[in-house]
Amino acid sequence: MSTRTLAELAALVGGGVSGDGQLAIGGVAPLETAGPGQLSFFANRKYRAAFEASRAGAVVVEQDEEVPAGRTVLRAPGAYLAFARISALFNPPAPVEPGVSPQAAVHPSASVDPSAQVGPFVSVGPGAVVGPRTVLHAGVQLGAGVRVGADCLLYQNVVVRERCVLGDRVALQPGCVIGSDGFGYALDLAGDGGGPRHFKVPQAGHVVIEDDVEIGANSCVDRATLGTTRVCRGAKIDNLVQVAHNVVVGPLSILASQVGISGSTTLGMGVVCWGQAGLVGHITVGDRANVAAQAGVAHDVGPGERVAGSPAKSDVAWARNSAAFDRLTDMRRELRALQKQVAALLQERKP
Numbered sequence: 001m002s003t004r005t006l007a008e009l010a011a012l013v014g015g016g017v018s019g020d021g022q023l024a025i026g027g028v029a030p031l032e033t034a035g036p037g038q039l040s041f042f043a044n045r046k047y048r049a050a051f052e053a054s055r056a057g058a059v060v061v062e063q064d065e066e067v068p069a070g071r072t073v074l075r076a077p078g079a080y081l082a083f084a085r086i087s088a089l090f091n092p093p094a095p096v097e098p099g100v101s102p103q104a105a106v107h108p109s110a111s112v113d114p115s116a117q118v119g120p121f122v123s124v125g126p127g128a129v130v131g132p133r134t135v136l137h138a139g140v141q142l143g144a145g146v147r148v149g150a151d152c153l154l155y156q157n158v159v160v161r162e163r164c165v166l167g168d169r170v171a172l173q174p175g176c177v178i179g180s181d182g183f184g185y186a187l188d189l190a191g192d193g194g195g196p197r198h199f200k201v202p203q204a205g206h207v208v209i210e211d212d213v214e215i216g217a218n219s220c221v222d223r224a225t226l227g228t229t230r231v232c233r234g235a236k237i238d239n240l241v242q243v244a245h246n247v248v249v250g251p252l253s254i255l256a257s258q259v260g261i262s263g264s265t266t267l268g269m270g271v272v273c274w275g276q277a278g279l280v281g282h283i284t285v286g287d288r289a290n291v292a293a294q295a296g297v298a299h300d301v302g303p304g305e306r307v308a309g310s311p312a313k314s315d316v317a318w319a320r321n322s323a324a325f326d327r328l329t330d331m332r333r334e335l336r337a338l339q340k341q342v343a344a345l346l347q348e349r350k351p
Helices: 006-012 045-053 079-090 315-325 328-349
Strands: 016-018 038-041 058-062 073-076 177-180 185-188 197-200 206-209 220-222 228-231 306-308
Touching: 006 016, 006 073, 006 079, 038 079, 058 079, 073 079, 177 206, 206 220, 220 228, 306 315, 315 328
Parallel strands: 038 058, 058 073, 177 220, 206 228
Antiparallel strands: 016 073, 185 197
16 A cells, blocks of 8 residues: 555544644554554553553553653554554455355355355355455355355355354454354253163254454354354454353443353453453343453353452452452461450450
């Protein structure tokens, strides 16, 4: 992409320039490695030293950020978002190359839009539908009756099993699996004469991924036992996340790496679950609730509630308890000393 002046970039994100607005910007880079013709961003105080030492031609900062004398900055409301929009200008997605690779296997009953791109070793099953401008990279597998909307991007080795539905502008990172069997077994004590066994419950439902969802590498969304597992509009799911059968992930929710959600749990709108949080089944997490990293949630969480710890509780209560826990050894010594003092006093009072 050709260069843009800093003033032009500021106008695109509703910001302003302090310093040289005519500075030519040819790309974006981290604070530590950016050069005079590149733009970086500063939005976290932990990186203050890197900001002050950076050789970047300009840096995106919040509107009220204090900056070193002589530093050219682009001030914007929401520095990180502004930087993301500018970075998108310099890093556009690869253009769609319409056509079906001769090494792909497309069932005669499937429908692939002429504007879609189907890479080598892709398999498109019977009755499957691939929408306009959608890209299926090498090794993607679409099962029978799968429906993929417009402008979707399925990276290498994604699997979408039978009858699952993807909306428009869905992005699935490499190795993502949509519609794998839910984990359902009934204990059969009698068995069939060979002793007790776990009898597999048929996973007869499917998965619906709504518009503008992105799901990370090697994450799994299980098909419903009956009915639908649903990931709602605009949700973003990180790598290595497990979404079990009949779960509903609400609109605009965020699930960070290694989150696990058990069956039939419902997340409301804008829920955030941080890394390695685990939620048991059959609970409800209200709109805009926040679940801290490694929290273990075994009960309903109300709208806007913030929980942490395992078992999860109010993040304020968890912080207080954690602070007390760090002092348990000292408190134990103090308690023993007090016990000895009380015992001595009681001994003195004996007739």
